[in-house]
Structure formats: structure tokens, C-alpha cells
Amino acid sequence: MSQWGTLIPLILMFVVFYFFLIRPQQKRQKERTSMLNSLKKGDKVITIGGIHGKIVELTEDRVTLKVSENTRLVFERSAVNSVVSEDEPSSEENK
Missing domain, CATH: 2.30.30.30 (SH3 type barrels.)
Structure with a gap:
């Protein structure tokens, strides 16, 4: 049971990083690529x-x-x- 107690904060931290850093950056990159292709x-x-x-x-x-x-x-x-x-x-x- 203590193994889950140490893994849950790491999993939550990864989820927070994904939704606040990784996902928005991927969205901006996709929009930029689309803009460059539509010139x-x-x-x-x-x-x-x-x-x-x-x-x-x-x-x-x-x-x-x-x-x-x-x-x-x-x-x-x-x-x-x-x-x-x-x-x-x-x-x-x-x-």
C-alpha cells in the first residue's frame, strides 16, 4: 500500500505537466506548422x-x-x- 502512496504524487505531477506544459506546446506547434503551410x-x-x-x-x-x-x-x-x-x-x- 505504501508503494501507491509514493507513486500517486508522481503520477499527478506528470498529469499536471502534461496539461499545463506539453499539450499547449504541441497545440502551438501544430498551429505554427499549419500557418507556414498555408502561406x-x-x-x-x-x-x-x-x-x-x-x-x-x-x-x-x-x-x-x-x-x-x-x-x-x-x-x-x-x-x-x-x-x-x-x-x-x-x-x-x-x-
Whole structure:
């Protein structure tokens, strides 16, 4: 009976870790993968470095962003942090 007394706190601790740490992280990773797979030309994005741009070319592993009239930058697809929705004003519209 004392064996169960020592195992129950360990099991409860694992359950707490799973629901508060592991499961939310897996959900965020799945959402990020889905977002990266759904990128398309014309999307306005923000990179992990904070660069805002519009996708002008897209391959399986690279993204080319137009950041100004004459400037295009090439990034790994995984460097895209988020897609800017059309509801949010971009830096170009504020000028």
C-alpha cells in the first residue's frame, strides 16, 4: 500500500505537466506548422526578426519578401513569425 502512496504524487505531477506544459506546446506547434503551410503569394507577414513584408515568391523552403519598392529579401520559410491580417494597419498605410 505504501508503494501507491509514493507513486500517486508522481503520477499527478506528470498529469499536471502534461496539461499545463506539453499539450499547449504541441497545440502551438501544430498551429505554427499549419500557418507556414498555408502561406501564399500576396500575404503580408512579419519575420522572427521583426521585418514586415509582402510575399512575392514562395518555394517549399524559402520565402521572398518585398519590403520596399526596390528591396526584396529571401528568408527560410521557418523565419516567418506571423501573417498580418488585413484588418491591422501596416507600416506602409500609416505613412
